[in-house]
Amino acid sequence: MSEDSDATVYFEDVEPGTVTDCGATTVTETDIREFAAEFDPLDIHTDPDAAAESRFDGIIASGYHTLSLSVRLLVDAVRSQRAVVGGLGIDDVRWHAPVRPGDELHVENEILDTRPSESDATSGVVHESITVTNGDGETVLTLENYELVARRNGAD
Known part of the structure; x- marks a missing residue:
C-alpha cells in the first residue's frame, strides 16, 4: 500500500455494489507447466501426452x-490502494471450467457488503465477490472473499 494517505482507500470509502474491472492476463503453456511443477504436479497440468489422454484433451x-x-x-x-489489514477468509471457491494455454483471464470484483469489525474498532470487514472469465466470456472461477480494512480515523 502506498504511504500517500490521499490515495489510500479506507473502510469508509468502500461502497457496496461497486464493481471493478481488474484487467486481464493471458496464460501460456509454459506458465501452466512451471506453476504446476512446483505447486500442483498432476499430469493434467505438467505432461502434454498424459493430458491429451485425459478428459480435458490437453494441458489445463x-x-x-x-x-x-x-x-x-x-x-x-x-487492493494495493486499500488500507488492507489482512485477509479473513475465502468462501465458495468454485472452478467452473478448465483454463487452457492461450486463455485470456478477466477478473471482476464486486463489493457485496461492508460492516464494522465486531472485534476491532479500528477496522471493518469488506465482503466481495470475484469472478474470473476467459476470453469467450465463460466463467472459469468464482469465489467470495472477506478482508479486514483499516478505518480512516481508527474508530468512528
Whole structure:
C-alpha cells in the first residue's frame, strides 16, 4: 500500500455494489507447466501426452494457478490502494471450467457488503465477490472473499 494517505482507500470509502474491472492476463503453456511443477504436479497440468489422454484433451491450468493469477490482478487494481489489514477468509471457491494455454483471464470484483469489525474498532470487514472469465466470456472461477480494512480515523 502506498504511504500517500490521499490515495489510500479506507473502510469508509468502500461502497457496496461497486464493481471493478481488474484487467486481464493471458496464460501460456509454459506458465501452466512451471506453476504446476512446483505447486500442483498432476499430469493434467505438467505432461502434454498424459493430458491429451485425459478428459480435458490437453494441458489445463491448476485451479490454484488460476486463483493466484486472479489475486495478482485484484491486488494491482484494487487492493494495493486499500488500507488492507489482512485477509479473513475465502468462501465458495468454485472452478467452473478448465483454463487452457492461450486463455485470456478477466477478473471482476464486486463489493457485496461492508460492516464494522465486531472485534476491532479500528477496522471493518469488506465482503466481495470475484469472478474470473476467459476470453469467450465463460466463467472459469468464482469465489467470495472477506478482508479486514483499516478505518480512516481508527474508530468512528
